[in-house]
Amino acid sequence: MLLLGIETSCDETAAAVIRDWTVLSNVLKTQTVHEEFGGVVPEIASREHLRLLPGIVREALDVAGVSVEDLDGIAYTRGPGLAGPLLVGASFARALAMDAQKPLWGANHLEGHLAAVRLSDPTLKPPFLCLTVSGGHTELTEVTKDGAFVSMGNTRDDAAGEAFDKCGKILGLGYPAGPLVSNLAKTGNRKAFALPIGLRGDGLDFSFSGLKSALSRLLQELGHETVALRKNDLCASLESVIVEALVGKAMEALRERNLPGIAVCGGVSANRHLRERMGAAATKQGAWARFPSPDLCTDNGAMIAGAAMWRLERNDLEPLRKGVDPGLELG
Numbered sequence: 001m002l003l004l005g006i007e008t009s010c011d012e013t014a015a016a017v018i019r020d021w022t023v024l025s026n027v028l029k030t031q032t033v034h035e036e037f038g039g040v041v042p043e044i045a046s047r048e049h050l051r052l053l054p055g056i057v058r059e060a061l062d063v064a065g066v067s068v069e070d071l072d073g074i075a076y077t078r079g080p081g082l083a084g085p086l087l088v089g090a091s092f093a094r095a096l097a098m099d100a101q102k103p104l105w106g107a108n109h110l111e112g113h114l115a116a117v118r119l120s121d122p123t124l125k126p127p128f129l130c131l132t133v134s135g136g137h138t139e140l141t142e143v144t145k146d147g148a149f150v151s152m153g154n155t156r157d158d159a160a161g162e163a164f165d166k167c168g169k170i171l172g173l174g175y176p177a178g179p180l181v182s183n184l185a186k187t188g189n190r191k192a193f194a195l196p197i198g199l200r201g202d203g204l205d206f207s208f209s210g211l212k213s214a215l216s217r218l219l220q221e222l223g224h225e226t227v228a229l230r231k232n233d234l235c236a237s238l239e240s241v242i243v244e245a246l247v248g249k250a251m252e253a254l255r256e257r258n259l260p261g262i263a264v265c266g267g268v269s270a271n272r273h274l275r276e277r278m279g280a281a282a283t284k285q286g287a288w289a290r291f292p293s294p295d296l297c298t299d300n301g302a303m304i305a306g307a308a309m310w311r312l313e314r315n316d317l318e319p320l321r322k323g324v325d326p327g328l329e330l331g
């Protein structure tokens with residue numbers, strides 16, 4: 001099955017072609033116009049998607065060596081995401097599908113992040129535990145043997161990616177701060193500063209909002225000069241507590257449902273320390289841990305085509321209904 005996937009839920013304009021579980025092309029442009037605002041401005045993002053999408057889709061088809069006529073269908077992101085950006089992708093996909101008389105499917109962005117793990121390793125098969133960690137989500141979900149999603153834990157406030165971004169901002173780093181924090185952390189001491197792990201030992205929900213206040217207080221105590229000198233230690237300590245919170249709850253969930261392994265997905269799954277710690281903890285527990293290949297961690301079109309493919313395989317078409325839904329949840 002040959003599918004085109006279009007992703008426009010936030011600030012990545014992306015399109016890709018997949019054939020079954022093989023990625024033939026994966027083209028994306030991260031919009032940089034938002035940097036000066038320290039976060040994504042929805043109206044600007046919509047306009048940028050409108051400007052960039054035709055060229056990105058053209059390139060995705062060209063790199064894959066296929067034409068619109070060859071496609072078996074077109075998938076776009078139905079939600080969750082920003083309403084305006086979602087509408088641009090949906091309208092573009094609809095026009096393309098109508099013109100070429102191809103089937104059109106609206107896919108769930110969160111299922112897409114999980115599909116990215118299967119695109120990276122087509123042997124991935126339920127049951128397993130899924131940890132979705134992105135800028136807007138931090139969620140533990142059981143994927144049952146028959147493919148149903150059962151929510152086990154969620155963040156009560158900020159998402160893990162949001163915690164990286166907001167704490168990074170306090171540290172004077174750019175946006176998105178996740179990769180920047182991670183880069184500085186490489187040469188830092190993870191035990192240099194004690195920061196809190198929210199809701200430790202208290203069920204499977206997460207809480208990251210306390211981290212911002214704790215970090216602000218710590219920076220005030222240290223003073224500008226020390227903060228500037230010890231940024232690597234601060235980033236390493238910060239990264240460490242976010243990762244320990246994720247790994248701790250994930251291992252608890254694995255034990256609770258006796259699941260064989262965990263698929264970690266979403267933008268934060270690119271984090272190297274998270275990969276190492278999760279991998280080691282899972283192995284210690286006799287379980288496996290899998291991640292998307294690095295190029296499929298960020299929002300991309302291949303994962304959207306993959307999400308549609310997964311539903312189509314099971315003939316489960318209702319979740320692929322059209323329109324947009326900014327508040328769509330997993331499952």
Ligand code: KG4
Binds near residue numbers: 010164
């Ligand atoms: O999934 P994604 O691309 O977009 C959303 O759907 O939110 O995730 C973006 C998030 C941002 O918060 C970014 O800071 C974080 O993923 N991120 C990272 C890393 N790469 C991206 N966080 C920590 N370490 C990284 N290497």
Ligand code: ZN
Binds near residue numbers: 113266267299
């Ligand atoms: Zn995402």
